[in-house]
Amino acid sequence: MKGFRYLKDATTLELREPACIGCGRCLEVCPHQVFTLANTKASIVDRDACMECGACALNCPVNAISVDSGVGCASGLINEWLRERKLPRGGGACCS
Amino acid sequence: METPAGRVPLIATELLFSDRLGAWKTRWGIGRMNYLVPPGLYAIGTPGATDPVVVTANYKMSYDIVRSQFGGRNVWLLVLETFGINVWCAAGKGTFGTGELVRRISETRLAMVISHRQLLLPMLGAVGVAAHEIARRTGFTVRYAAIRAEDLPEFLDKGRVTTSAMREMTFTFRERAVLVPVEFVMALKPAAVIMLCVSLFGALLGRPGAGIEAAVAYFGAMLAGTAVAPILLPWLPGRSFSIKGAVLGFAWSALWLLLTGAAWNSLSTVAAFLVLPAVSAFHALNFTGCTPYTSRTGVKKEMRAALPAMGTAVLAGGILLIINGILG
Known part of the structure; x- marks a missing residue:
């Protein structure tokens, strides 16, 4: 994505290349051009661009991709943390 | 049909x-x-x-x-x-x-x-x-x-x-700008409560006007984090949202010092430069959820470092203001 970069080494994305059948779905669904396809195998070319949306893993027909997907949202994470500790949550309907 | x-x-x-x-x-x-x-x-x-x-x-x-x-x-x-x-x-x-x-x-x-x-x-x-x-x-x-x-x-x-x-x-200027009103409106309710507390607290500790001034300073820091940070996002330094927000909060503290500085002493100045950047940083960090490029792992990583720093800054600033009130 032009003009924007988030933290380095902050993704759980993994691709098991031996399992890949080269269908290209991951390239089709990734909005950050993380993957490339060469010799009927996908590979990761821009790992740090991954935002862990999980579209690639969900759309991979052979489960060659894994990612701990979720929303990169601070208030969502705070709400999640409060919920786990059964504490009252503040306002905000987003990511609740 | x-x-x-x-x-x-x-x-x-x-x-x-x-x-x-x-x-x-x-x-x-x-x-x-x-x-x-x-x-x-x-x-x-x-x-x-x-x-x-x-x-x-x-x-x-x-x-x-x-x-x-x-x-x-x-x-x-x-x-x-x-x-x-x-x-x-x-x-x-x-x-x-x-x-x-x-x-x-x-x-x-x-x-x-x-x-x-x-x-x-x-x-x-x-x-x-x-x-x-x-x-x-x-x-x-x-x-x-x-x-x-x-x-x-x-x-x-x-x-x-x-x-x-x-x-x-993409995350163009326009795409970011349309998100600002809802960010601001959602931050307004908690901000109103905090501003009321800050006004009362300030009035008890210092001059009657000091409470209002502190509340306006808080409002500016909130506005910097919810409105200015999203607009200026690509041009603010750092990759971390809290750093981007803190930079704006720092700039706002300096501006507020220029505007109202006559009434400040060294303790309240240090307190303002601790608390206001933390407030802006918190709101800027919240904007991570509105962007199309932040990962969950990244936000967790950032929060683990930024939230304790913000908490410490606010606490230290608060203690300084109380000392200032007692001495003053």
Whole structure:
């Protein structure tokens, strides 16, 4: 994505290349051009661009991709943390 | 209009004043969680059995943006039940998902209405829809056409080709600016409570005017984090949102010192430079949820470092102000 970069080494994305059948779905669904396809195998070319949306893993027909997907949202994470500790949550309907 | 699967509502592609007003209101957080249209199949123009089927969410703003692209065209619009949530957020929650798409295909009896078996989905819907599962369960193939609905006419005109530009996420000045009102409105309620407390606290400890001044200083720091940080996002230093916010909070502290500095002493100055950047940093960090490029792991990593730092800064600033009040 032009003009924007988030933290380095902050993704759980993994691709098991031996399992890949080269269908290209991951390239089709990734909005950050993380993957490339060469010799009927996908590979990761821009790992740090991954935002862990999980579209690639969900759309991979052979489960060659894994990612701990979720929303990169601070208030969502705070709400999640409060919920786990059964504490009252503040306002905000987003990511609740 | 009549179809082999029964009557399908015919919808317009031009947005009325009421549609624009509705969008404006939701941008300001008015009735935002209850802005929806009924799910189902809709007809645009006079679509036939071979015309494209475009899938979207039942958030009215999503539906309006999509239908307004198709002036003079014949298109089927399949609206999924996402409970008034936009495509991407609904896909993340799973409501714009495989199960709902399968259900909606069968409920609308889509297979009787069209002769082809291709569905055009928004790319960000892929977060919730597994294309191979749709194919297996319904026989329909899923094409993720483009990220933005605005690219759909070009996609259709050029033989259904997704260009690399259509596949690439953007976060333009305009795309960021439209998110500001709702951020600001959502921050306003807690800010009002805090400002009231700060005013009372300040009035008790210092001059009567000091409380009001401190409350305005807080408001400025909140505004820097919720409005200025999103607008200036790519130009602010650092990758971390809290650092971007802290830089703005620091700038705001300096400006506020210039404007009202005559009444400050060294303790309250240090306190302001501790607390205000922390407030701006917190609000800027909250904006991570509105951007299309922050990862969950990244935000967790940032929060682990930033939240304790913010807490310490606010606590230290508060202690300094109390000492200042006692001494003063």
